[in-house]
Amino acid sequence: MFRVVVTDDRFAGDYAPELGVLEACDAELVAGYELGTENLRAVCADADAILVNQMVLDADFISGLRRCRVISRYGTGYEKVDVRAATEKGIWVARVPDYCYDEVAEHALALLLAVTRRVSLLDRQVRSGGWNIHSSLSIPRLSGRSLGILGYGGTGRSFHRKASGLGFSRVLICDHHADHHNVAVGEAEIVDFQTLLAQSDIISIHIPMRQENYHLIDADAFSKMKTGAVLINTARGALVDQEALLAALREEKLSAAGLDVFEEEPPIGDARLSSYPQLVLTDHCAYYSEESIVELKQKCAENALLVLQGKAPASFVVDLSQTFRPDNF
Known part of the structure; x- marks a missing residue:
């Protein structure tokens, strides 16, 4: 036996x-x-x-x-x-x-909608008696924006399919394995990393954690993003330099971010995460159903x-x- x-x-x-x-x-x-x-x-x-x-x-x-x-x-x-x-x-x-390709893709989409529509912030304020809060918030229209997908394996492709109905004017894909023959739906542009950073309004991360990818999204990467960009990470926490992320939020280089993964899990050592209302945080559960x-x-x-x-x-x-x-x- x-x-x-x-x-x-x-x-x-x-x-x-x-x-x-x-x-x-x-x-x-x-x-x-x-x-x-x-x-x-x-x-x-x-x-x-x-x-x-x-x-x-x-x-x-x-x-x-x-x-x-x-x-x-x-x-x-x-x-x-x-x-x-x-x-x-x-x-x-x-x-x-x-x-869990579908689960991760759906969670990334949920974070995208939550941070851009300010769902968590509005929920908290309505529960505490607030009303007509939206008039004081910056809430962009997604239709006509540019979506960047970093990594185009199973979750990246699934995310592309699920996000395709939101009316993005451009979809930029950064993955050296991707080409126009394996794009999941509609039209998309295969671009390099620098182009993805510079031209995306929203970037969703779908790459594996390897040594060469450690802190791929660092202070230099944030500096090259559009002002007001949105970052979604359901991949691995160490792909993003957390200090640089918080600085980008503080300096309003990023308008919002949705994180399911962190460098330290659980992220109990960094109370600053809870002080940013433009952050939506979940507990590394994107894989789950x-x-x-x-x-x-x-x-x-x-x-x-x-x-x-x-x-x-x-x-x-x-x-x-x-x-x-x-x-x-």
Whole structure:
């Protein structure tokens, strides 16, 4: 019998979706996080597969894995797993990139509408007895504006489709993989990063967090944006320099921003975030719907199942069927 260990949980301990998948290979599922830190390491040492949420699996942890053949991440990112250490031990690192394209796109659109229509601010003031507040606010018409989409993978394309009915005069796409043949809907312009910054009224971020993207949106990037631009981030917090973002809001370079992700999560260390009424904040929940979580859990388990059956996972970080080369990293 195979042993599959879950290292940490954020879904209330319901493993029916995983168990439904893993019954195909006679595997037991162990909630390792219930055993305490030291016991978790011990049980993982003899695991054939590991399913991981937010726990950091560093080189030291991975060095203690004696039987593991696959580490499957509940989610898109894999920055908390030492991929090099796993690959050098012949362990697949798998992820689930495609379970929440629609959810993230809808959340980005919700943030866009909330910040431009000042929904949160109006809600708070009406609840406290205010009325006719809108006359003192700057609320732009979206129709005729320019929308910039930074990153055109699954969520970027879905966001484009969902935003297409708002009447933007231009849609600018920045992604070196994009071309006019794979534009999701209507017409769009494929542009470089500098053009996106300079010509977009609204920028929505849909790129992965990689080392070269750290603080991609920094003080220099904000300086090149239109005055009064709007920024939406449902991707990763570290893509945006938070200090530069707050400065851009303070100096009114940005008129508003909608953030679902932060450099530090939860962002309890920066009380300044709550002092900007033109900010709308949510708690890294863009991925979430009842349906997306079931799909995520099934696909995370399917990655493990495939490896235990002697196959490659559906979505991997490094292809172990190819000869390992350090320059893969």
